[in-house]
Amino acid sequence: MKSRFGWGLTVAIEPPELETRVAILMKKADENDIRLPGEVAFFIAKRLRSNVRELEGALNRVIANANFTGRAITIDFVREALRDLLALQEKLVTIDNIQKTVAEYYKIKVADLLSKRRSRSVARPRQMAMALAKELTNHSLPEIGDAFGGRGPHDGASCLPEDRAVA
Structure with missing residues (x-):
């Protein structure tokens, strides 16, 4: 068994595709009993590409803001809730x-x-x-x-x- 681990199998882990990111957001919203419009999930997924943890963190932030303010989750609301995160993304990739x-x-x-x-x-x-x-x-x-x-x-x-x- 030890020698098999020594073979050093290396696997590259790529960030999820856009459709997968949207599906992840929709599933996580559903698990939290939150109605997330498809266009909002697409908006978030299009802008946050790096990994699932980042997506989940952004969604949690949106949900917390929506619960705190009592506002509906719209693209404008997400822009406001994730303003600093989206600004950082846009600044880094030009x-x-x-x-x-x-x-x-x-x-x-x-x-x-x-x-x-x-x-x-x-x-x-x-x-x-x-x-x-x-x-x-x-x-x-x-x-x-x-x-x-x-x-x-x-x-x-x-x-x-x-x-x-x-x-």
């Missing part, structure tokens, strides 16, 4: 931060990511950065395309390969 981090990781310049160059040494990091921007920010594809050297609305989607190709 397209600029993604560009700088990806450029640093691939040892290229941010200007290269924004250029029209199509060599593999630039195209792959650009695709990765654009995919991260799509996943981690609330920007539309045209906005992401603009942030990466003016790739317009028609080019935004074509610059992003299928998810499995980037992963």
